[in-house]
Amino acid sequence: MPDQTALITGATSGLGAGFARHLAAEGYDLVLVARNHERLAETAAELADRHGITATPLAADLSTDEGCSAVEERLRDESHPVDLLINNAGFSLNTPFVRSTLEGERRLLRVNVEAVMRLTLAALPGMVHRGRGDVINVSSVAGFFAAMPGSTYPATKAWVTNFSQSIALSVRRKGVRVMALCPGYVRTEFHSRAGIDMSRIPNWLWLDVDTVVREGLEDLRRGVVVSVPSWRYRFVVALGRFAPLRLQERVARDTRGR
Numbered sequence: 001m002p003d004q005t006a007l008i009t010g011a012t013s014g015l016g017a018g019f020a021r022h023l024a025a026e027g028y029d030l031v032l033v034a035r036n037h038e039r040l041a042e043t044a045a046e047l048a049d050r051h052g053i054t055a056t057p058l059a060a061d062l063s064t065d066e067g068c069s070a071v072e073e074r075l076r077d078e079s080h081p082v083d084l085l086i087n088n089a090g091f092s093l094n095t096p097f098v099r100s101t102l103e104g105e106r107r108l109l110r111v112n113v114e115a116v117m118r119l120t121l122a123a124l125p126g127m128v129h130r131g132r133g134d135v136i137n138v139s140s141v142a143g144f145f146a147a148m149p150g151s152t153y154p155a156t157k158a159w160v161t162n163f164s165q166s167i168a169l170s171v172r173r174k175g176v177r178v179m180a181l182c183p184g185y186v187r188t189e190f191h192s193r194a195g196i197d198m199s200r201i202p203n204w205l206w207l208d209v210d211t212v213v214r215e216g217l218e219d220l221r222r223g224v225v226v227s228v229p230s231w232r233y234r235f236v237v238a239l240g241r242f243a244p245l246r247l248q249e250r251v252a253r254d255t256r257g258r
Contacts, residue, residue: 007031007075007082009062009119010089012039015138015186018209019086022217024051031082033058033071033089062089062115063107072122081130085123087116087160088138096150105152112156117163120178124171131175134220137164141184141233157182161226168225180226181216183207184233207233 006023010016011032020030024047032055034040040057048055058074060067075082090112093104116137127133143157164180171178186207212229219227228234 004083005029005031005080006084006086007033007058007071007123008086008088009033009071009115012036012043014088015183015209015212016086016088017043018213019088019136019217020047020055022210022213023084024053024055027051027053028084029054029056031056031058031074033060033062035059035061035067063110068115068118071119075119075122076126078126081126082123083127083132084134084136085119086136086138087119088136089115090138090156092151092153097152098150100152108152108156112153113159116160120163120167124167124176124178127176128171128174133176135164135167135176135178136216136220137178137180139164139180139182141182141228141237143182144237165225172223177220177223179216179220179224181212181219182226182228182233182237183212183216184230184236186212 004027006019006028008016008019008023008030011020011030012034016034020032020043024030030044030047030053032040032044037057037059040059044055044057047053058071060070062068062071075085091108093100093108095101095104097105120135120137123133123135127135137160139160140154140157142154143159143161146154161180161182164178168178184207186209207230215229216227219229228237
C-alpha cells in the first residue's frame with residue numbers, strides 16, 4: 001500500500017493497537033493518538049522498527065477541547081494528508097445513571113460522541129477534495145439494544161452507528177468511505193479499565209482483536225457501511241431487531257450480569 005497514512009485514536013491498546021499493527025504490516029505510515037505520551041512513543045518506535053514505516057505519536061486527551069483541536073489540526077494538514085481515520089477511542093462508565101455524575105456523563109459524551117464528530121468533520125473535506133479516503137468509527141453491538149440497564153454507553157454507540165451511516169451516504173459518490181464497526185465483546189483492556197467484572201460472560205461470546213480488525217478492514221474495502229464482525233453477533237443483531245420490546249426488556253442485562 002504505497003504512500004498511505006492512517007490516524008488512529010486510542011492507539012496503544014485493544015482494537016486501536018490491533019489496527020496499528022495490521023496497517024503497519026500493510027505499509028501504512030501511522031499517526032498514533034492516545035493520552036499517555038510515553039506509551040505512545042514506545043508503540044510508535046516498535047512499529048517503525050519492525051515494519052520500516054513512519055509512526056508519529058500524538059499525545060492528546062480527546063475529552064478536552066485542546067486534545068481534539070490538536071488532532072483536528074493534524075487531520076486538516078493537506079501537506080501530509082491522512083488517508084484513513086480510525087476513531088477508536090472510547091470508554092464506558094461502571095456507574096448506573098442514577099448514581100452517576102454530570103461531569104462523568106459529559107466526559108463520556110465528549111469522547112464517545114463529540115470527538116468522533118469533530119475528527120470526522122476535520123478529515124472529510126480533504127478526503128472529498130482528493131476524491132478518496134476512508135473513515136472507520138468504532139461503535140458496538142451494544143448500540144443496537146438497551147442491553148445495559150442504567151448505562152448511557154449503548155446510547156453513545158447508537159449515535160456513532162447512525163452518524164456513520166448518514167455521513168457514508170453523503171460522501172460515497174465522492175470516492176470516500178465511512179463505516180461503523182460494531183463488534184461484540186472483544187478481549188481488550190476496555191472492561192478492566194472501567195472496573196467492570198466480565199467473568200460471567202461465556203467464552204463463546206468473546207472475539208479476539210485480530211479477527212475484528214481483519215474483518216473490519218475487509219468490510220470497509222468491500223463498501224460495507226455497518227460492519228458486525230462474526231456470524232454470532234450478526235445473528236444476535238438480526239434477531240434482536242425483530243424481537244418484541246417486552247422480550248428485549250426481559251433478557252436485558254448489564255455487563256455485570258444484573
